Amino acid sequence: MSDWLRVAPDGRITLTLHIQPGAKRTEFVGLHGDALKIRLAAPxxxxxxxxxxxxxxxxxxxxxxxxxxxxxxxxxxxxxxELAGTTAEAVVRCAHAE
Structure with a gap:
């Protein structure tokens, strides 16, 4: 898997994120070093x-x-x-679909 996404033995998923608050819109951006970058419209x-x-x-x-x-x-x-109730594949698909 990617550095930004890890799956624990119990199925829980951990995401490492880089957040950019105060953006024009909320969206997945791509990778920022070893983290997934998300822009947030919220301050x-x-x-x-x-x-x-x-x-x-x-x-x-x-x-x-x-x-x-x-x-x-x-x-x-x-x-x-930390996420529960989803799969790593679903997270990757969602992050790259934006």
């Missing part, structure tokens, strides 16, 4: 960008919001998300 104020990120990823993958959690990077551009 990095009062946790709005984090909320928008969780909503965007859950909707893009067709997952309930409760299946997507922010593990680290609450106030940083580099974030780690």
């Amino acid at each position: 990095p104020v009062d946790g709005r960008a984090n909320e928008a990120l969780l909503k965007f990823v859950s909707e893009a993958l067709g997952l309930p919001k409760s299946s997507v959690s922010l593990k680290s990077g609450h106030s940083a551009r580099r974030k780690v998300l």
Whole structure:
């Protein structure tokens, strides 16, 4: 798999992301070093960008919001998300479809 995507033995998926808040629109961009870059239209104020990120990823993958959690990077551009209920192939397909 890619450096930005890891699958644990229990099936949970961990994503390493580089976030660009305050963009014109929310979208997957591609790779940024060893992370997947996502542009977010939400500003990095009062946790709005984090909320928008969780909503965007859950909707893009067709997952309930409760299946997507922010593990680290609450106030940083580099974030780690954990996903449940999907496959690595679905994540890769979704990230490259945008």
